[in-house]
Amino acid sequence: MKKVIYIYSLIALLVTSACNDALDREIVMSLTADQVQKSYERSRARINGIYTYLPWGLMYSDGAMMASATDEAEHTLETCAIQKFNTGAWNQKDNPDGAWNNNFNGIYAANLFIANSYDIEMDYYRLDPDANKQESYQRCLADIKRWRYEARFLRAYFYFELVKRYGGVPLITEPMDVESNFQIPRNALDTCFKFITAECDSAAKNLPEVYSDNVTNLGRVTKGAALALKSRALLYAASDLFNNPDKWAPGYAHPEYISNRTMDRDSLWEEAAKAAKAVIDLREANYSLSSDYPGLFKTYNNAEIILTRRGGSSNDFEKANFPIGYDLGNSGTTPSQNLVDAYEMRDGSEFDWNTPAHKAAPYSNRDPRLAYTVLLNNTNFNGRPVECWTGGKDGKGKSRATKTGYYLNKYVNSELDLLQGRTSVHSWIIFRLAEIYLNYAEALNEYDPGNADIKIYVDKVRQRSGVNMPALPNGLDQSKMKKRIQHERRIELAFEDHRFWDVRRWMIAPETLGATLRGCEIISRGGLFEYNPIDVEKRTFTTKMYLYPIPESDLNIAGWDQNPLW
Template identity: 35%
Template sequence: MKNKIFICCYILCAIITSCKKDVLNKTPLDSYTDQSVWSDLSLAEAFANNLSNVLPNAEHNWDNTTNRTWALSSATDEAFNKFDDYNASVMNSGSLTPDNLGVFDIWAPTYKTIQNCNIFLSKIDNVPGDQARRNGLKGEVTYLRAYAYFKLTRDYGGVPLITKPFDLNSDFKAARNSYDECSGFIASELDKAAALLPVQQGSTSYGRATKGAALALKSTLLLYAASPQWNPTNDMGKWQKASDAAKAVIDLNAFQLFNGNYADLFTTKNSELIMVRETNKQYMWSAFQGVEVFLSPSGFHGWASFAPSQNLVDAFGTADGKDVTDPTSGYNPQHPYVNRDPRFYQDIVFDGRPYGQPAFCQDRYGVGSTNVAEFYEGGLDSPQGWDKWNNSVTRYTFRKYCDTTYNFNSETQTNKFWIVSRLSEIYLNYAEAQFYLGNNATAIQYLNLIRQRAGVKNLLSSALSGAALENKIRNERQVELCLEGHRYYDVRRWKIADVTENKPLMGVVITKNGNGSKTYNYTQVQTRAFKPQHYLLPIPTSEINRTKLVQNTGY
């Protein structure tokens, strides 16, 4: 019998600005009544627009519990966050409890969004106006509610499925559903959303949900459901569903791998992007919220806030596609940045790499340096250099997601987006599902499409199979999708976090010798610990006390 719980009722969010000026002239924004909102399609649309806050964005909003985009990287072996934003240290130290989740917990704000989605979906059919416009909004909110449940299930496992809005007279009684029940519900909701939405939105509606977005989220959802964490018996039926879902996105023929400059994939609108969450610089209070400020090296007056680990750097292979651990790769740890996977040069700022435009860092030139990163001891980007409190502890920073076409030290960031879904991820989803279904050739085909686009010289051998191919699939996700929020969940769904997260987080100390050569010493930056219960987050104690909900195992 299911355990009974009580779900708190979250009151209706404030309605954001409508674009219908004659309505706005009638009454102040903070005085809209429930009746007026559901009598005007423009106000209903404003309500729907506000629900998109459940999606991640590219801003660095300190302690914003709904937006852990960057923090997810520092809560895994991918990166280090020296300022401990979002309380990731409790994740990394193995000290996680139901009482110290802090802002890493998303339970309450996500259910608040679900409540408001339920309100919208219960009202929209009766709002007067154009039927096609109503259907589009209904499809978008159905997608957003499904995304909210996807967020909850990947963090907590099975959660209560609430599909009707509570009011103050509700008894709030509900049951915790199983993970499989939640996954099935989310998949069916995404099918409903897909049926109501266009394959792609017009250029003026960039970043709004589409059929492609709904089917892409379904692909990721079903991949998780088929993975060892939720499929311990390796049910082939689940892998087939994951494969079919990924293929459905591919078969839309609406998206193509981006073949321009790889770094531009993450800063410009392009053919690969399926779903993004946009950030408008108009609403940024200063350049300090900009991606470039909190990712760039300290000698460029950035914060190096989320810095790549040596663990991640070592995941990038050589230019000919071999792992750096392969004795035939030619990799030399004393010449570590030579002949690497082309994505390494696009994603990572390392010692000796040019960064940014010279015109934007003339102060470096003024002291006899250049726009080449100096992470070696005594360099401008080192602990002894400029902005010492912001130096990268690992001696790397991320280039990925950074737009170097403007001066981020004096201008508020350009309009940015966070990638929710892109075609490369779908190819990786499909390759993984096909591998577990025994179709190695298809898996290798889609891996090679990604590697070929990246400029890796040699394709994977058609003879690759078994654990070797499985490791390539996992490594390809680690490299291709770094800093996109996937690694945290990948190592959990694969049930390998007890290995990857129990290793020290590594960096490098670089010494410049008198003859101009450099010596590289690989050092531990942080001790990491992971316990079996950490495959899921604990439900916060405050919620347990209020609802008598049974806690996740081990807490």
């Protein structure tokens, strides 16, 4: 009797795990491959296991967030792997982002599930004439069919995560193992995007808008999630990076891997807008903007959330990001002055250090999302005001203290007593309605500038209850509206893993990711504070960094050409 023991490494792109570690251990100990693949109960566990390959953006290596590889933040641990993005010390042999293996692992797990989902043993129910057993049989058949489309959505999501990093990648839709020794070619970029959107269409037609049992099925993908992925994928496909290869990779021998060659750009913008609007129009799902912006990131059950990866109750994130002066705090991800300066004044005007009133009280009368996102000096936090000033409990002079003058507030549960081991729920939002509104506005502005919906949906984000920022000015032309939409994404979606990719697809990374990261020197003068912007770190961004390099070990086996300039 052969036990099922999956050995997973990415050799020639062909291997990965179908289950989480706990399930693997149980399988190895007691079940045959045939039992695992044909069991209804084990199949349910296996589809659940595929969700574990979704991103968990709260914690990368050493507790860092990807925001610290952008102009949003600096990670206080200088030896953290995320810093390699900022110094340029990453390459095809050493990449801090393990997305290549993780997403191909997820793809293989999805392929294996889909292939075996047609052979799940249901005779126990099917052959019993009892009405209750027949009812259970039909319900289980519906479950299996839905699981298959969940797996197809997840596979499409994993492919999107690869494409936005690497361009065209091999499309593998059947389970394959190392012994097959296939040499799989890369697919063209537009072929990959067409595959992703087609899978989203299929999933949207076969997944529910809402689940009747939303407790048991909380966190499962829905029709809304499939349409949201389609919207995001088409937005990326239409953006500058994938349509102007001559601007950043002239002479590259395989432009089909890094640019759209057969997809009309105007049509892509239009389809991206339509997909976003389809999510907006899902009445039954009852998506709505949350009136509690800070609370949105401390729950997994909110009408604004379209898809989230749930985590268990823990305090690891708080330990990683509490200010250094608090018990067990390690500072972690500290917001930049670059980001703080981007938040508007309460009246919608720009913040300006050259305005004396702004400099004297730089955090007064600002967009409320600033304080919701960034922990500011002298703000009450966990029983006392945070002391970001030089010499303060959380300021310069302390090991691992913030270099920027700020700490993270978004996602952080400030009430936890870490010494007593208190914990709380954490989740990582993958899609939410505010992003969809901004996707819709951006795509609409590109192919139908002047459409009234553009301003309407940006204003919906700005004027949500609890934020209440002024509406955009009337009469903005396409170029000015584009800048306002880009600005709104920066503010609304800060620390949600959008900035790293948005500035690449807009091709403004040299002036954003390559800009000097800034902070604030805060001096306490008898209870009053003096604020002075400072340079914190020189950052590096070169043209080749628009895409990741293919890992060299797999590149050599597959015999592909490397991505441009690496």
